[in-house]
Amino acid sequence: MTMKRGVSLYSYQQSQFFKELDLEAQIREVGQNLGGATGIELIDEMSLHYPDPGPEFLARWHHWMDEYGTRPVAMDVGMDVLQFRDHVMTHRECADRLIHDIRLAKSLGFGIVRTLSVVPIDIMEMALPIAEELDIRLGKEIHQPMRLEGQQVAEIIELADRTGSSHLGIVPDLGIFQFKLSQAQLAWFGRRGAQQSAQDASVELALGIRDGSAPFDHTGLFAHTAGNLRSDFARYLSSGTAPADELSAFEGVKTWTDERVDAPGAIDYTVVAEALMFSHTSADRLRELAPYVTHVHGKFNHMSEVPGRPGQYHDDAIDYPAAIGALKAGGFDGYVNSEYEGQRYWQDRTVDDLQSEVEQVRRHQEMLTRLIAA
Amino acid sequence: MFDNFLIRPDSLRNEVQDGEVIGFTLAVRHANYRGCYLSLHNGYFLEVDGTTYPRSSQTFEVNGREPRSFEALRTAVWEHWDYDDEGLLHVAAPGGLAPGEHIVRLQQSVLAAYGYLPTDEEWVTNPPEPGTGAGSDKTPQIVSYRLTLTEPEMSR
Numbered sequence: 001m002t003m004k005r006g007v008s009l010y011s012y013q014q015s016q017f018f019k020e021l022d023l024e025a026q027i028r029e030v031g032q033n034l035g036g037a038t039g040i041e042l043i044d045e046m047s048l049h050y051p052d053p054g055p056e057f058l059a060r061w062h063h064w065m066d067e068y069g070t071r072p073v074a075m076d077v078g079m080d081v082l083q084f085r086d087h088v089m090t091h092r093e094c095a096d097r098l099i100h101d102i103r104l105a106k107s108l109g110f111g112i113v114r115t116l117s118v119v120p121i122d123i124m125e126m127a128l129p130i131a132e133e134l135d136i137r138l139g140k141e142i143h144q145p146m147r148l149e150g151q152q153v154a155e156i157i158e159l160a161d162r163t164g165s166s167h168l169g170i171v172p173d174l175g176i177f178q179f180k181l182s183q184a185q186l187a188w189f190g191r192r193g194a195q196q197s198a199q200d201a202s203v204e205l206a207l208g209i210r211d212g213s214a215p216f217d218h219t220g221l222f223a224h225t226a227g228n229l230r231s232d233f234a235r236y237l238s239s240g241t242a243p244a245d246e247l248s249a250f251e252g253v254k255t256w257t258d259e260r261v262d263a264p265g266a267i268d269y270t271v272v273a274e275a276l277m278f279s280h281t282s283a284d285r286l287r288e289l290a291p292y293v294t295h296v297h298g299k300f301n302h303m304s305e306v307p308g309r310p311g312q313y314h315d316d317a318i319d320y321p322a323a324i325g326a327l328k329a330g331g332f333d334g335y336v337n338s339e340y341e342g343q344r345y346w347q348d349r350t351v352d353d354l355q356s357e358v359e360q361v362r363r364h365q366e367m368l369t370r371l372i373a374a
Numbered sequence: 375m376f377d378n379f380l381i382r383p384d385s386l387r388n389e390v391q392d393g394e395v396i397g398f399t400l401a402v403r404h405a406n407y408r409g410c411y412l413s414l415h416n417g418y419f420l421e422v423d424g425t426t427y428p429r430s431s432q433t434f435e436v437n438g439r440e441p442r443s444f445e446a447l448r449t450a451v452w453e454h455w456d457y458d459d460e461g462l463l464h465v466a467a468p469g470g471l472a473p474g475e476h477i478v479r480l481q482q483s484v485l486a487a488y489g490y491l492p493t494d495e496e497w498v499t500n501p502p503e504p505g506t507g508a509g510s511d512k513t514p515q516i517v518s519y520r521l522t523l524t525e526p527e528m529s530r
Contacts, residue, residue: 013457017457019458045456046408049456081487083411084413085413118489225488231508234514350378
């Protein structure tokens with residue numbers, strides 16, 4: 001068996017926003033225009049009338065799967081702990097939401113429910129009996145700046161081994177193999193006022209961290225989500241304070257920037273701090289973990305033509321050859337789903353500047369097809 | 375996300391009730407690709423031509439319901455604002471806005487996040503003020519729009 005290709009409809013979020021592609025059109029694009037891709041992944045709250053899409057929708061959904069030759073692979077679910085506003089949700093309440101979402105996924109024919117990377121492990125354990133009963137695998141996302149070597153992976157493997165459950169695993173988001181900001185991201189920071197010297201300093205620092213030559217230790221950051229790190233860094237810039245395990249890296253970024261950028265402003269520090277957001281994880285660890293991989297998020301920010309190879313594309317800031325090679329070597333035969341995230345880096349401009357998600361996903365599928373066959 | 379597209383450009387119009395202009399309205403979209411439970415929607419930072427219109431002057435119309443205050447929306451814990459759907463922000467401002475062009479600065483506050491955060495307990499009792507950047511979800515900065523008032527007789 002070989003790896004299979006699919007698409008997370010997250011990739012088409014902008015087309016959905018502008019009413020260019022509705023859900024059926026997104027599924028049609030996957031089934032008919034991607035050279036044999038079959039997998040559909042979606043976010044429940046984005047693609048469905050949540051929390052209950054209703055029986056008529058279910059019938060339409062199953063009809064679309066038949067008509068377009070696609071199959072439901074994974075449903076991605078959220079956890080909003082302030083939903084009730086009068087208290088912070090308990091783990092039990094979070095488990096109840098997850099159980100609801102597992103049942104919803106089952107009704108749509110999905111075999112996997114993806115949970116957020118930050119879901120406490122005991123919540124997954126509470127939902128596990130229902131997942132087993134309904135034959136739904138729970139996959140915990142491993143998203144940059146987390147890494148495969150960290151606690152988030154260890155605890156899910158430990159739980160799977162302890163319970164003997166085959167219904168627990170991980171969803172590596174290949175953004176964990178990103179090693180510098182992409183051109184699309186740098187240009188976005190540039191339009192927000194980041195100086196060229198700060199953009200260069202960001203790439204230089206990222207590459208320095210990758211090869212071990214950076215002058216400070218940032219390993220305390222691996223336990224945090226990128227979103228939370230960004231808010232903590234913004235708070236550090238305005239107040240000078242940061243959580244203990246983040247402070248030395250934040251200070252390191254400030255020094256690195258001050259040494260390379262004239263009169264740096266907040267946006268200059270912020271673009272350099274992006275160098276802290278990469279996982280620097282090991283492809284060999286991915287090979288070892290392949291049996292626990294429920295499916296893969298093929299994250300990318302910008303597909304450009306490979307120089308000198310017309311019709312071939314790559315994201316030059318994410319090490320896809322290493323990641324796909326490791327999955328193959330580990331015997332992974334599940335789905336790799338394109339997950340385009342770069343559209344947001346053009347949305348500060350005019351409609352004419354927006355990227356085509358359809359084209360970007362087609363390019364990504366070209367690359368996946370080529371790397372899987374290699 | 376969707377920085378420049380959160381307000382429908384032709385949607386700024388005065389609101390007339392019983393022949394009197396009681397304020398104005400704006401059609402807005404959700405800045406997050408997954409929408410949210412309405413209870414999590416915490417209002418807007420809104421400034422028009424330098425005048426701030428606080429959350430207490432705002433009501434929000436969505437899902438075919440009458441406009442509701444953001445205090446009332448706190449209790450809409452099982453009602454979802456879907457990503458596809460436009461909401462109509464009503465702003466109480468007797469006399470409304472003058473005809474012509476206006477500079478509208480806006481930030482949407484949605485208390486959605488990835489998992490537990492250190493701010494959770496604080497935000498139960500003391501939710502963040504829209505515009506501070508806290509609780510701003512996917513578009514953390516205030517976005518500026520240049521909009522022309524659509525004449526009220528063209529309103530629905």
